[in-house]
Amino acid sequence: MKRASWLSIAVVAAVLAAFPLLLSSNVALNFVTFAGIITLAAQGWNILAGYGGQFSFGHAAFFGTGAYAMALLQVRLGLNPWLALPIAILIGGLVGFVIGALSFRARLRGSYFALVTLAFAEVLRILTNALSFTGGAAGVLIPLRVGIDNMQFQDKRLLYWLVLAFVVGALCLTHAIARSRFGAYLVATRENEDAARALGVDTLAVKLKAITVSAMLTAAAGCFYTQTFLYLDAGIGFGPWISVDALLAPIVGGMGTVFGPLVGAGALLGLGELTKSVFANLTGGAAPGIDLIVFGMLLILTVAFAPQGLMGLVRPFRASSKGGA
């Protein structure tokens, strides 16, 4: 399991697909669906940052683009959601390409790249909040019209399986990238960009490809967010929370690994729910942000003590038999 293979992805997919058959409560189903959406966004971040070493602090830009495109294509243009989904993902990829082209051409690296992505996300948030086309501060509401043709499911398990299909697709895509020549270039760019260029790798093209794929995955997460909650405002779509979730899950799970974002998203959201319920039991009331305090501490502790995340902790047990990754 440490070292991803097509077989391990198939096993994970089968286990996750069987989940709703075992636990049918709505709360549990909502939880895993949401975890799937975060996994998608996180897998996008993982491809760019985990494999490519380009730390984005503004993946909300892509999540929000996907979410808003999905919503506006339906509400303003009357498109069917099944048609809106691929278009919204493409728009997300386009936004990723443009932001990448601007930032990477200006040779922004490290903290500069992190900051400029954050600024792009903020600009989009302010614009969406101010323009009437996007619904302004009131947000957009997708009219409730339940039906499979309208991607609004009576049976919530269908939505879960749909999200899961994309999550499994993202796992396969990441695995394929990691094994490909492009993946090798990407890792080379992460390890030493100047050396990679000296060896003839077109690092600009590699990074552009990575941010486009990354943005498309994260945009897909935004699309499913829209279809799940049928409501969106600028603070949800382009807010810092999703940028943080998208980077936290892979870091906690293990950056630059196929399963890292999935493991991290599950662990984080599970821990978040646990913290909230423990805290509520102890004090008899909810406290906003209490789960995020734990997330922040977890981020510091992971960086300090387990730089390879949860997947890295699995390694010692496997190292003897497989010789590490």
Place this chain on the structure above:
Amino acid sequence: MLKPDIIIAAVANGLLTGAVYALIALGLTLVYGVLHIINFAHGATLTASMFAVFVCHQVFRLDPYVAVFVLTPLFFVLGYLVQRFVIGPASHGNDSNILLVTLGLSIVIENALLATFRSDTRSIDVPYGFSVLEVGPLLLSVPKVVAFVTSFAVAALLGLLLVKTDTGKAIRAVAKEKAGAALVGINVEHVYAITFGIGAACLAIAACLLMPTYLVNPRSGNAFVLVAFTIVVLGGMGSIGGALAGGLIIGVVESLSGLVLGESLGQIGIFLIFILVLLLKPTGLSGARS
């Protein structure tokens, strides 16, 4: 169209606000200049110090201008300890780790404030909160004028500290060449922590200057942190003079774009400048190479 006197008033107001922005950016640029890291927790630390001013006022009935003498040393010590015992050890000297650790810190601080104070917006009442000073045709808010003057005084003091004192020399030595500084017996970790402490102390002063006229809620820092980054990038990373100039420019830009574009779009001017400067001239106005 806009009348000239409205524009002049907006510029004057922008300059006054910009001085405090400069003070906030000063701490950030100093830390960047010495440690070569971006302290992502800067905004959250500012929010924390604004809440500290709020608590001092509500609980101990301390005027912000008195509280500054308590909070500045307190935040210096806190900053010192956080760098020495959290950021330093946790990041293993790796730049992207520092970015992540300070991001983690900002999440913790912000949400600890949210859990304690909830998301309500708070302000304090001071007797001079609305007093104004008449200068020619302009009406200037007294607390803002105080903030303007104090910010420049603090910047001057900081400049003196860096040039004249042994600590200042050690800080500059570490900024230039940390291996060399370590070789001549400077305790680099100590200097890092002192620099971080100074950055936090600047924020405490800024908070005391802001609170008479500003509101605070647990997310306030977000708005300031990008403004401060913009100033630092605009002024050139690590440059004190650049931070002052950048602060004033950004203050005026914010004030004017608020006037032209309206309240909700006004902030966008700052982010656009930030993106443009990063994309076109990442070395800042002064053009110094980092």
